[in-house]
Amino acid sequence: MAQWQKGQSGNPNGRPKKGHTLTDLLETHLRKTVVDTDGTRRSGSRVFARIATEAVLTGSLRFAVESPAGEVLTVTEKLDPRDWIVWAKYVWDRVDGTPTQRNEVTGADGKDLIPDDEHRKQRDIALVSLATALDTRLSSEDTE
Numbered sequence: 151m152a153q154w155q156k157g158q159s160g161n162p163n164g165r166p167k168k169g170h171t172l173t174d175l176l177e178t179h180l181r182k183t184v185v186d187t188d189g190t191r192r193s194g195s196r197v198f199a200r201i202a203t204e205a206v207l208t209g210s211l212r213f214a215v216e217s218p219a220g221e222v223l224t225v226t227e228k229l230d231p232r233d234w235i236v237w238a239k240y241v242w243d244r245v246d247g248t249p250t251q252r253n254e255v256t257g258a259d260g261k262d263l264i265p266d267d268e269h270r271k272q273r274d275i276a277l278v279s280l281a282t283a284l285d286t287r288l289s290s291e292d293t294e
Contacts, residue, residue: 187224205237
């Protein structure tokens with residue numbers, strides 16, 4: 151039996167509305183102005199860039215927290231070596247991009263899987279012949 155009845159959508163709620171995806175939420179929050187460790191107000195994306203860069207260079211996260219009284223407190227958290235590697239990879243990937251990986255795929259005989267021009271021509275002729283025969287057969291069934 152089919153998973154859905156005929157005419158029933160497999161995704162009844164549809165695509166998420168704009169503003170509800172993780173990327174949208176991150177963009178919204180990173181555009182906000184936040185207090186930095188020196189007490190100045192900066193965009194969230196600038197503060198995030200500073201935190202990420204410092205984490206890679208120093209092995210520590212340093213960020214500001216504003217107290218209810220409005221006092222700016224600096225919090226420093228030492229990174230575990232495994233966490234430092236994650237931060238370093240993150241920053242490195244954003245600076246240089248992820249490394250390109252090349253994959254070569256060949257058949258069991260070591261030759262290319264993509265047929266050469268002669269094989270393509272033969273395949274195309276066979277496909278046209280098959281399509282013509284099928285069309286002829288369907289046309290003759292319609293007239294019977």
